[in-house]
Amino acid sequence: MSAETAAPAGDLPAIRLDAPRAAALGAIARKEAPALKARVENLSFWYGDKQALFDISMPIHERRVTALIGPSGCGKSTLLRCFNRMHDLYPGNRYAGRIVLEPEGIDIIAPKTDPMIPRLRIGMVFQKPNPFPKSIYENVAAGLRIRGVRNRAILDEQVEKSLRRAALWEEVKDRLHASAYDLSGGQQQRLCIARALAPEPELLLLDEPTSALDPIATAHIEALIDELRENYTIVIVTHNMQQAARVSQYTAFLHLGKLIEFGPTEEVFTRPRKSMTQDYITGRFG
Amino acid sequence: MATAPIAAETLRFVRRSRQRDLWFATLALVILFAACLTLFGLIADLVIRGAPHIDRDFFTSYPSRRPADAGILSAWVGTVVVMAVTAVIAIPLGVAAGVYLEEYARRSLFTDIIEINIANLAAVPSIIYGLLALGLFVYGAGFGSTILTAGVTLALLILPVIIVATREALRSLPREMREGAFALGADRWQVVSMFLLPAARPGIMTGVIVGLSRAIGETAPLITIGALTFIAFLPPPPFTPEFPWISLDWLWSPFTVLPIQMFNWVSRPQPAFHELAAAAGVVLLALTLVMNGLAIYIRYRDRARRVLG
Numbered sequence: 397m398s399a400e401t402a403a404p405a406g407d408l409p410a411i412r413l414d415a416p417r418a419a420a421l422g423a424i425a426r427k428e429a430p431a432l433k434a435r436v437e438n439l440s441f442w443y444g445d446k447q448a449l450f451d452i453s454m455p456i457h458e459r460r461v462t463a464l465i466g467p468s469g470c471g472k473s474t475l476l477r478c479f480n481r482m483h484d485l486y487p488g489n490r491y492a493g494r495i496v497l498e499p500e501g502i503d504i505i506a507p508k509t510d511p512m513i514p515r516l517r518i519g520m521v522f523q524k525p526n527p528f529p530k531s532i533y534e535n536v537a538a539g540l541r542i543r544g545v546r547n548r549a550i551l552d553e554q555v556e557k558s559l560r561r562a563a564l565w566e567e568v569k570d571r572l573h574a575s576a577y578d579l580s581g582g583q584q585q586r587l588c589i590a591r592a593l594a595p596e597p598e599l600l601l602l603d604e605p606t607s608a609l610d611p612i613a614t615a616h617i618e619a620l621i622d623e624l625r626e627n628y629t630i631v632i633v634t635h636n637m638q639q640a641a642r643v644s645q646y647t648a649f650l651h652l653g654k655l656i657e658f659g660p661t662e663e664v665f666t667r668p669r670k671s672m673t674q675d676y677i678t679g680r681f682g
Numbered sequence: 683m684a685t686a687p688i689a690a691e692t693l694r695f696v697r698r699s700r701q702r703d704l705w706f707a708t709l710a711l712v713i714l715f716a717a718c719l720t721l722f723g724l725i726a727d728l729v730i731r732g733a734p735h736i737d738r739d740f741f742t743s744y745p746s747r748r749p750a751d752a753g754i755l756s757a758w759v760g761t762v763v764v765m766a767v768t769a770v771i772a773i774p775l776g777v778a779a780g781v782y783l784e785e786y787a788r789r790s791l792f793t794d795i796i797e798i799n800i801a802n803l804a805a806v807p808s809i810i811y812g813l814l815a816l817g818l819f820v821y822g823a824g825f826g827s828t829i830l831t832a833g834v835t836l837a838l839l840i841l842p843v844i845i846v847a848t849r850e851a852l853r854s855l856p857r858e859m860r861e862g863a864f865a866l867g868a869d870r871w872q873v874v875s876m877f878l879l880p881a882a883r884p885g886i887m888t889g890v891i892v893g894l895s896r897a898i899g900e901t902a903p904l905i906t907i908g909a910l911t912f913i914a915f916l917p918p919p920p921f922t923p924e925f926p927w928i929s930l931d932w933l934w935s936p937f938t939v940l941p942i943q944m945f946n947w948v949s950r951p952q953p954a955f956h957e958l959a960a961a962a963g964v965v966l967l968a969l970t971l972v973m974n975g976l977a978i979y980i981r982y983r984d985r986a987r988r989v990l991g
Contacts, residue, residue, distance in 0.1 A: 542876070
């Protein structure tokens with residue numbers, strides 16, 4: 397069903413290259429073909445008795461942006477929240493299948509995998525900016541403090557580095573100890589990105605990061621995502637197709653909890669293989 | 683466009699509704715005034731009768747058989763130390779229990795039973811706590827009629843208030859805060875201690891102070907456990923000149939508290955003592971008001987600061 401069938405559950409080599417597709421990436425492809433950061437394999441998910449995801453398989457390419465698109469209620473956020481086991485916070489939720497995190501090949505959603513393991517390695521930015529009621533500095537330092545970092549010099553350095561990467565440093569460097577709530581919505585979201593970046597995650601999950609922002613702040617964040625691709629693997633949920641086309645290299649189209657199509661963004665948007673994808677991206681439904 | 687007249691039926695209906703609103707509002711206002719006036723009357727009466735007796739000597743004298751010499755030294759010291767013991771026991775226990783029930787415990791029959799119990803405990807008459815303490819602490823544990831027993835008893839009494847306030851405060855935090863903290867890789871204890879408790883502190887503090895200001899006025903359970911009504915000495919000091927410099931002997935001292943001192947004075951026949959009771963009442967009232975003011979101040983300050991913990 398999915399465009400690119402992920403490796404079966406057996407122990408295939410951890411890194412699987414898809415040469416023709418990588419070549420098709422053309423200009424955006426780096427010199428080396430992208431390796432895989434994660435593989436979703438036959439993933440199903442239930443909220444209590446209600447099944448929300450059906451047998452999803454797709455790859456997550458390293459140092460690429462993968463967009464999850466689809467009409468509301470299609471399960472794109474649900475899928476994203478599987479990657480860091482957010483569903484474990486609420487009772488009655490159940491996973492089936494695997495999400496394999498490379499290079500070690502750990503199954504993120506296996507019951508015996510402590511949810512802290514993926515969460516310590518995967519950063520997340522939420523739909524609504526959710527800074528903590530603390531200072532700007534402490535918001536960015538939070539992930540490091542959780543990991544037991546106490547050394548002031550390291551904290552200072554990492555806070556500055558992360559704020560710079562999130563393109564927020566110049567605006568806040570003189571008021572690092574002011575409340576994060578004093579920032580505008582767009583700044584708060586960039587702060588949340590800085591907070592997610594500070595512990596140097598291997599994978600960054602963005603859950604409609606611009607849905608609560610105005611067009612200018614949105615443009616800021618999109619430019620930022622493009623830069624972050626240099627160093628990070630990113631999965632972004634968006635309800636905005638232009639955004640998916642602008643920032644991503646791979647796109648997955650979901651509908652009613654099923655993966656309808658996956659492929660390089662250019663292909664999905666210019667010559668989709670499924671008529672349903674065509675209908676959605678041309679705005680006929682959704 | 684021609685305007686048609688509104689149907690008389692509709693107008694009558696509207697007028698009737700308005701009249702009903704007016705009646706209710708008037709009635710409510712009258713009752714409100716009556717209640718406030720009664721309260722102000724009581725306070726004014728207390729202040730008018732008691733205020734002239736409040737001077738330095740009143741705070742530094744022990745009770746006496748002669749009204750002119752009598753003061754509340756032992757009573758206010760007793761109130762302060764008993765409250766300290768109560769706070770030291772009730773706050774950590776109550777907050778910990780609230781955190782456990784709200785953040786750690788999975789919903790089960792067990793937690794449901796605990797929840798119902800806590801709700802009911804908050805409604806148990808305070809003298810019942812006194813009876814429990816008499817059997818359990820005074821005789822059972824052999825604590826006697828001491829400051830320790832009083833503190834533990836009042837701590838039990840206000841524990842439900844603190845537990846419920848802690849849970850409410852935690853529950854009112856946005857779920858995005860919890861998710862944000864967990865997504866950073868925090869374990870449950872870190873989520874609670876680094877993010878949730880600091881953010882919930884205004885609510886928790888309010889509950890704590892409401893609880894303490896309930897405890898400060900309690901009389902019945904303390905009389906039940908055998909508090910003295912006439913006491914002309916202070917508990918031993920907590921600091922000693924020789925090693926180890928700190929002494930807990932005061933915990934084992936007999937005591938009295940302000941409401942009991944008031945009760946004692948009111949039950950005497952001489953009118954002069956009744957005025958002293960009013961004076962002690964003003965002090966007690968002022969203490970309660972200060973505590974409530976503190977609760978409001980903390981709530982507003984933390985809301986304004988927005989940098990917590």
